[in-house]
Amino acid sequence: MTARPLPGAPVADALLARVAGRVSALPQAPRLALVRVGEDPASVSYVRSKDKKAHQVGLQSEVFALPESTSQTELLALLDRLNADVAVSGILVQLPLPPHISEEAVLLAVDPAKDVDGFHPYNVAQMWAGRAALNPCTPAGILELLDFYAVPVAGQRAVVVGRSEIVGRPMAAMLLARDATVTIAHSRTADLAAVTREADLVVVAVGRPHFLTPDMVKPGATVIDVGINRIEVEGKGKIVGDVHPDVAQVAGGLTPVPGGVGLLTVAQLMANTVTAAELVQDRG
Numbered sequence: 001m002t003a004r005p006l007p008g009a010p011v012a013d014a015l016l017a018r019v020a021g022r023v024s025a026l027p028q029a030p031r032l033a034l035v036r037v038g039e040d041p042a043s044v045s046y047v048r049s050k051d052k053k054a055h056q057v058g059l060q061s062e063v064f065a066l067p068e069s070t071s072q073t074e075l076l077a078l079l080d081r082l083n084a085d086v087a088v089s090g091i092l093v094q095l096p097l098p099p100h101i102s103e104e105a106v107l108l109a110v111d112p113a114k115d116v117d118g119f120h121p122y123n124v125a126q127m128w129a130g131r132a133a134l135n136p137c138t139p140a141g142i143l144e145l146l147d148f149y150a151v152p153v154a155g156q157r158a159v160v161v162g163r164s165e166i167v168g169r170p171m172a173a174m175l176l177a178r179d180a181t182v183t184i185a186h187s188r189t190a191d192l193a194a195v196t197r198e199a200d201l202v203v204v205a206v207g208r209p210h211f212l213t214p215d216m217v218k219p220g221a222t223v224i225d226v227g228i229n230r231i232e233v234e235g236k237g238k239i240v241g242d243v244h245p246d247v248a249q250v251a252g253g254l255t256p257v258p259g260g261v262g263l264l265t266v267a268q269l270m271a272n273t274v275t276a277a278e279l280v281q282d283r284g
């Protein structure tokens, strides 16, 4: 058997087309503030692609590129200004931040109504309660993908491998909200392969190249690869996922890397920005 490929591009295109329609129904284009500190090459490239995509769907966006030497106080002052600016609908602070800045303090400082990453503790609590308006982009994008390809979620056994704050934990909360039976597995899970083999749906977000191997997958299961690992193969840089390519021989469906979940992360950020603007609009 070979797994059905589940590419992100058609899902992202459909989502972005809906976003563009919602943008044109608003009296004013929502504005997205993209904040990054320092020059980490991956962050520079991710923020650039978010900025580009925002403009493509008719959003306004602005990149605030702050030097590595920026103090936490200065960053918090910028966030205060963006929180107070009624023209700004969404604020994203690109992670990771330099070590002298507390991520916790920064995420707390973003107005929850403008928190398009869904990382503020208020939004995290709402998400676990099953009623968040702004959900973290990667897991929300994965649900879009599952719906697009008509992969069933309700009543299914889902195993999320990885317990990060930005993917694993929110993914588990959102699958639970969609009535899956959810297990969170991680580096301390005993007999991980036996756990993942129970799953109809496996989401892997551990950041280790080719971590999930065919013996860990139930035949026919859907496998979602969240990994973005930059490795060297024969002297050339390459991006590979957390899923071993041979999993395609066992799985029923498999997302590619690149070209899978990453595209949906960016598309969902645009959707969250419009949602934030609509919420303000509805409140009057």
Ligand SMILES: Nc1nc(=O)c2c([nH]1)NC[C@@H]1CN(c3ccc(C(=O)N[C@@H](CCC(=O)O)C(=O)O)cc3)C=[N+]21
Residues within 6 Å of the ligand: 046, 049, 092, 093, 094, 095, 096, 117, 137, 228, 239, 257, 258, 259, 260, 261, 262, 263, 265, 266
């Ligand atoms: N506050 C915050 N919010 C984030 O959403 C956030 C973050 N910080 N820090 C880093 C991670 C990573 N991330 C990705 C965005 C786009 C692709 C993406 O476009 N991937 C493409 C291209 C591959 C590539 O060049 O990486 C693909 O998978 O095909 C991947 C990963 C957002 N993140």
